[in-house]
Amino acid sequence: MDEKQIQQVRRFNRAVTRRIGVLSDDYLGRGRPLAESRLLFEIGRDGADVRTLRARLALDSGYLSRLLRALEARGLLAVQPAPHDARVRRATLTRKGRREVDALDRDSHALAGSLLAPLGEAQRQKLVAAMAEVERLLRASAVEVALADPAGAEARACIDAYLREIDERFEGGFDAARSVSADPAELVPPTGAFMLARLDGEALGCGGLKLGARGVGEIKRMWVAPSARGLGIAQRLLEALEAQAAAMGVRTLRLDTNRSLVEARALYARNGYVEIARYNDNPYADHWFEKRGLRPK
Amino acid sequence: MDEKQIQQVRRFNRAVTRRIGVLSDDYLGRGRPLAESRLLFEIGRDGADVRTLRARLALDSGYLSRLLRALEARGLLAVQPAPHDARVRRATLTRKGRREVDALDRDSHALAGSLLAPLGEAQRQKLVAAMAEVERLLRASAVEVALADPAGAEARACIDAYLREIDERFEGGFDAARSVSADPAELVPPTGAFMLARLDGEALGCGGLKLGARGVGEIKRMWVAPSARGLGIAQRLLEALEAQAAAMGVRTLRLDTNRSLVEARALYARNGYVEIARYNDNPYADHWFEKRGLRPK
DNA sequence: TCCATTTGCTGACTTTAGTCAGGTAAAAAG
DNA sequence: CTTTTTACCTGACTAAAGTCAGCAAATGGA
Structure with a gap:
């Protein structure tokens, strides 16, 4: 530093x-x-x-x-x-x-x-803007990302919020039963993992990892509360999931996403995920991404 | 506000x-x-x-x-x-x-x-920059401008620093004896006034007012410590001096300045001073400014 | 039903922070 | 050579903040 x-x-x-x-x-x-x-x-x-x-x-x-x-x-x-x-x-x-x-x-x-x-008006505006920025980034810095039980109350609240949101944003809504599964029971070791982001004890973001065969893992349930977007929380969740995946033996991470989730695509592209051909039959997916070469540090 | x-x-x-x-x-x-x-x-x-x-x-x-x-x-x-x-x-x-x-x-x-x-590196840089800005402007907001005795120790220190600085900056140096007078004794009521800017009790700027005939006053000895420039202190000194002058019956303020003091000219221009013809025989002056129509509020 | 747990309360402390009224020595002023 | 002022110290306070042990009621699970 x-x-x-x-x-x-x-x-x-x-x-x-x-x-x-x-x-x-x-x-x-x-x-x-x-x-x-x-x-x-x-x-x-x-x-x-x-x-x-x-x-x-x-x-x-x-x-x-x-x-x-x-x-x-x-x-x-x-x-x-x-x-x-x-x-x-x-x-x-x-x-x-x-x-x-x-x-x-x-x-x-x-x-x-x-x-x-x-202060004069110009200085006031500068001060207020700088204060807003400091406040925002201090909030970001206070966010803690940690493994959590995907069946716990906080996790369920996050996942529900996630499902509600994509039901709203996807054209034609979303029905979990028709999509690829990501049950809480799958998102715990040894078949997966689940991360929560918390600010002052309040959960405001989550991300799941589902292990597959031959060192391939899949990212699921990535979500950040609307009130907390723009703080870099998704980035930190993704990093934490990647580290966890690598530690669990994953070498290749995949994920699918819907065309309506523009921010998500940008996030994955920024982090070295490249678009690949359809690898599953998820009817809600429009894009498929993959990142190879993960290593435990 | x-x-x-x-x-x-x-x-x-x-x-x-x-x-x-x-x-x-x-x-x-x-x-x-x-x-x-x-x-x-x-x-x-x-x-x-x-x-x-x-x-x-x-x-x-x-x-x-x-x-x-x-x-x-x-x-x-x-x-x-x-x-x-x-x-x-x-x-x-x-x-x-x-x-x-x-x-x-x-x-x-x-x-x-x-x-x-x-935080990631980009966020870190933003946070640090915003913190520097907040700190700078809080310093500015803590500066107090008040009437002071121009013969006091703090005032003398400021005036000395001012004289040393213009002696350095003017081509050919500066000799107070050859210039227009602005003795401490002149800068007290009823013939004038003197303002100090202080931060945490430490004087870091000054400005004098010398009254003339028929509602004309003259600004003298405007100076801000190099370490405190860019905080808008000169602006506040000038406003305080104008208010004081108006309260003492001044309707027109004049001042002269040297070509090497570029920031000063910008300050005066920003505050409604217009350049006029030479009104004194100060050998160190290259520009003469005037602001008319002051009113006590 | 019983028992461990949670939640909050009370009493008996200690530590920290801060104030105020003298008092003494050194320095400055007259 | 006094008198006044400055700079600091001591003793005697008070208020605020915080800690700890133990107790009692309500609750939830065995």
């Missing part, structure tokens, strides 16, 4: 945590402990389960409980058992609590404004 | 404080209080005066003293009177302290690397 790049990231970290960190502590403190402000903010207008809050704010159970009691005592929120499971408790803001959150919101707004205010 | 811009800044703040803020606290904590880590880092390999540390870290005198004692007790640093002034005390790292800072340094390096690692 380039040393200059790392130096720039470090300068950025220092500059931004100083400027923004300190400012937002001041702004959002509002005379109340920061942890309480963050908690109010995180509960938000719709309320939230205590366990969700614990996970999102990474707080100790005891500490969080105490914070909730303190805010409850001041009439900012109420905690009740959740309807579906009485062990779980749900925190909701009172009217007074919502007013407080509104005030926090205004402060956060003012903080953002105070960063932009000294 | 554009609401969308503010929303983007807020999203950025959230994303960055979550991703980077939390990460760097974890990384740089290293089992020791964060304040101590920051202090070690700030002392650095060359050591630093205690008062400098106090200013840079914005710490209470007593608190800082205690932090220094704690690190001293663990043999990480030594504090001695400074040679030139025995009230001032200078903190320097011991060998053990330097090893600690090296470790912190490695961690910070690793943190930066961990942000870049999941």
Whole structure:
């Protein structure tokens, strides 16, 4: 990795945590402990389960409980058992609590404004654009790709979303029964593998690998959530699948795809897949690709 | 101000404080209080005066003293009177302290690397470029422009730097005695005004205003430190001087400039100054500008 | 039905961060 | 040669943040 790049990231970290960190502590403190402000903010207008809050704010159970009691005592929120499971408790803001959150919101707004205010319009636009880019790429960098159980809840959600999407995009829709199989049961060792991409624990992409005979494997079920496209996630899923395939003895990877999936074709072409003749009778496929010469690293 | 811009800044703040803020606290904590880590880092390999540390870290005198004692007790640093002034005390790292800072340094390096690692080279380059842009513009946004005493230490330093620079840049050098006067004494009310631009308390730009007869004022001593150019500081100094001039009854602003100061001419042209005939006998001036119709807002 | 697990709460801590009111020595000002 | 200011330190606080062990209710599976 380039040393200059790392130096720039470090300068950025220092500059931004100083400027923004300190400012937002001041702004959002509002005379109340920061942890309480963050908690109010995180509960938000719709309320939230205590366990969700614990996970999102990474707080100790005891500490969080105490914070909730303190805010409850001041009439900012109420905690009740959740309807579906009485062990779980749900925190909701009172009217007074919502007013407080509104005030926090205004402060956060003012903080953002105070960063932009000294700049001229041209500089503002540049700053905002650069911030959007940094945010986008930090999101991309936080995505984790890992092996997962294709029968698990997250995997099923991804696969369902994938099937719904191609049913919409393919001319004439899509019926899994008429296509080539890729059951969850096939996508586990020793007959295959399955990868999930997660951001902050939420699954937003997947890809499957199905092993065939004589060192040939097939890529199936490649999908990325629409909200997360353009972050290079498909690329990383593909790389992970290739590495996994190679480790499982695959030397040649194949895949088929529909003419409506333009981005997918571009992805495969970029990664050294070349178009070949039809190798299966999948009625939904219009293009067939192959990449030879995979090696375990 | 554009609401969308503010929303983007807020999203950025959230994303960055979550991703980077939390990460760097974890990384740089290293089992020791964060304040101590920051202090070690700030002392650095060359050591630093205690008062400098106090200013840079914005710490209470007593608190800082205690932090220094704690690190001293663990043999990480030594504090001695400074040679030139025995009230001032200078903190320097011991060998053990330097090893600690090296470790912190490695961690910070690793943190930066961990942000870049999941990305491909193209994304990395984009991220690093966007970070540099954000950092640059946040610096610009943190610059404060305010009236200052032109005889004060900071102002004198800026004016001296200005004179040295034009002595270098003008063909044949520059001799203040042969030019039009702009003594500090003239640049205070009621005969003038003086503005300083500061970043984190450090002066890095100035501009003077000298009042003449019949609502005519003259801009003098416009200068920005080379390290801070390209941030739009001159623009903000000029705007501040114009506002001040208008408030003091000026309706027409003039200035002269040397042919070697190309950026300055562009600045004035951009701001509605039009070139006029020679209005003084300054031997160093090659261009004369004027802006009419100033109004107090 | 019983028992392990999950979820959240309480009490009793510790550590970290930060503030404030003096006090002392050195240097600068008068 | 005083007086004032500067720079730093110490002691005595407080508030915020966080940790840990143990407990009790609800739940789900054996």
